[in-house]
Amino acid sequence: MVRLPTRSADWRLMGRTARLVVTIPAYAxxxxxxxxxxxxxxxxxxxxxxxxxxxxxxxGTTAKVETLLSLYPFVGAAYTPIxxxxxVVVALALxxxxxxxxxxxxxxxxxxxxxxxxxxxxxLGALGAGCAxxxxxxxxxxxxxxxxxxxxxxxxxxxxxxxxVALVVVFLSTYWLADGMRGGExxxxxxxx
Amino acid sequence: xxxxxxxxxxxxKEFEGRGQQGGMNERTRRGFLSSAVxxxxxxxxxxxxxGGSGAGGDDTDTATVIQEGSSDVxxxxxxxxxxxxxxxxxxxxxxxxxxAFEDPSCPTCRRFNQNTLxxxxxxxxxxxxAAYVLRGYPVVYPWGEPASHALEATFDRDPAAMWxxxxxxxxxxxxxxxxxxxxxxxxxxxGNTEVDGDAVVADxxxxxxxxxxxxxxxxxxxxxxxxxxxxxxFRDGEYQTTVSGAQDYTVFENVLTG
Numbered sequence: 001m002v003r004l005p006t007r008s009a010d011w012r013l014m015g016r017t018a019r020l021v022v023t024i025p026a027y028a029x030x031x032x033x034x035x036x037x038x039x040x041x042x043x044x045x046x047x048x049x050x051x052x053x054x055x056x057x058x059x060g061t062t063a064k065v066e067t068l069l070s071l072y073p074f075v076g077a078a079y080t081p082i083x084x085x086x087x088v089v090v091a092l093a094l095x096x097x098x099x100x101x102x103x104x105x106x107x108x109x110x111x112x113x114x115x116x117x118x119x120x121x122x123x124l125g126a127l128g129a130g131c132a133x134x135x136x137x138x139x140x141x142x143x144x145x146x147x148x149x150x151x152x153x154x155x156x157x158x159x160x161x162x163x164x165v166a167l168v169v170v171f172l173s174t175y176w177l178a179d180g181m182r183g184g185e186x187x188x189x190x191x192x193x
Numbered sequence: 194x195x196x197x198x199x200x201x202x203x204x205x206k207e208f209e210g211r212g213q214q215g216g217m218n219e220r221t222r223r224g225f226l227s228s229a230v231x232x233x234x235x236x237x238x239x240x241x242x243x244g245g246s247g248a249g250g251d252d253t254d255t256a257t258v259i260q261e262g263s264s265d266v267x268x269x270x271x272x273x274x275x276x277x278x279x280x281x282x283x284x285x286x287x288x289x290x291x292x293a294f295e296d297p298s299c300p301t302c303r304r305f306n307q308n309t310l311x312x313x314x315x316x317x318x319x320x321x322x323a324a325y326v327l328r329g330y331p332v333v334y335p336w337g338e339p340a341s342h343a344l345e346a347t348f349d350r351d352p353a354a355m356w357x358x359x360x361x362x363x364x365x366x367x368x369x370x371x372x373x374x375x376x377x378x379x380x381x382x383x384g385n386t387e388v389d390g391d392a393v394v395a396d397x398x399x400x401x402x403x404x405x406x407x408x409x410x411x412x413x414x415x416x417x418x419x420x421x422x423x424x425x426x427f428r429d430g431e432y433q434t435t436v437s438g439a440q441d442y443t444v445f446e447n448v449l450t451g
Contacts, residue, residue, distance in 0.1 A: 046437050046438055047435075047436065047437050047438070047440075049434055049435040050434050050435060050436050050437070050444070053433065053434035053435075054434065054448075057433060057434065057448060057451075059447055059448070059451035060451060063447040063451030064447070066443055066447055067443065067444050067447045067448065067451075070440065070441040070443045070444055071440065071444075075441075076440060076441035076443065076444070077304070077308050077309055077439060077440065077441040077442070078438045078439055078440050078441065080304070
């Protein structure tokens with residue numbers, strides 16, 4: 001039976017486990033690198049051609065770096081503050097999730113379900129980033145394939161709904177990881193409250 | 194108030210255009226005016242009368258500098274098919290050329306038009322470094338399609354009015370729907386330009402400009418545009434890269450002039 005984090009104790013367990021993992025320096029680095037990688041994949045997935053071409057364009061190194069950095073939220077203009085904030089939150093959550101995944105894998109072994117859920121979260125996060133930036137065109141295409149009238153479509157966040165779903169999936173994955181680590185110790189501290 | 198004026202403050206027809214000969218669907222390029230004017234940087238922000246569309250300008254338009262007599266070019270890229278018939282800011286013969294695929298109903302296109310395009314106009318087009326070519330790509334919300342037809346119909350009558358209508362679509366984007374897009378288009382054109390808005394709506398309803406819209410759609414699909422806005426950047430006649438989304442001005446500046 002699939003457990004969901006419905007009680008406050010579940011969220012405390014999740015928070016405590018995540019905190020214990022990222023207080024280990026090596027896993028903090030893993031979390032940060034994971035978050036950075038996730039964010040980079042999000043933004044690069046929208047402009048693969050530009051990213052690849054920029055490396056070979058006949059422009060200066062500074063211009064190349066500037067161009068690539070401007071693709072990130074809060075550096076360039078591609079995202080609204082809400083979109084950018086949400087993407088950063090998804091990336092950070094994914095980074096922590098990856099650190100917990102790495103810890104769990106190294107210390108306790110990894111269940112297929114937990115790893116799979118993280119992957120789903122990453123895919124949804126990327127789709128959310130893409131959808132937000134392309135004006136829902138991807139979603140419209142998907143919906144039209146399913147025979148859903150696009151005139152009925154109303155996305156107040158212009159596609160960032162996917163990123164919100166990704167956040168939910170990542171949180172679920174994090175909860176299941178924390179649940180699986182129950183009874184153990186991280187950095188000398190018990191996971192259970 | 195004029196949209197585009199020459200250095201003397203006189204309204205000028207600076208937009209490259211295409212005219213009508215033998216019917217609305219027959220696309221031929223509008224004859225360009227005197228070459229003596231071509232190449233002269235023009236600045237807007239003036240108060241003037243006569244000529245042009247009389248479409249209301251604002252700070253965005255006053256920052257626009259557009260040259261007349263845009264050159265015919267031939268780029269070896271699908272996005273540039275029929276490029277010489279498209280609405281253009283600046284001369285296509287310049288070092289940099291941006292071919293933009295936009296949808297009036299696309300929220301990301303709105304942000305690009307409000308945040309990035311003004312700087313492209315003032316710092317790349319106005320300085321003579323680049324040209325901006327507009328192509329309609331109505332793929333987001335349904336009302337974007339009749340709006341794109343209306344832009345084509347307006348462009349044939351008065352290019353300056355077309356740019357004003359495009360800005361109106363983005364400025365008031367949240368107010369538009371499939372039910373009101375034609376009424377609001379006619380109201381705007383009748384009230385703010387010298388273009389007959391009712392005639393434009395009649396053309397939209399009769400699909401008089403379906404071919405023109407389809408040319409853009411075909412070009413976008415052939416080029417691989419998967420959403421809007423999508424930009425194809427050319428430098429010295431050579432394709433450089435593709436940009437998706439409401440990206441920062443820095444991206445365009447670096448690729449075209451860096």
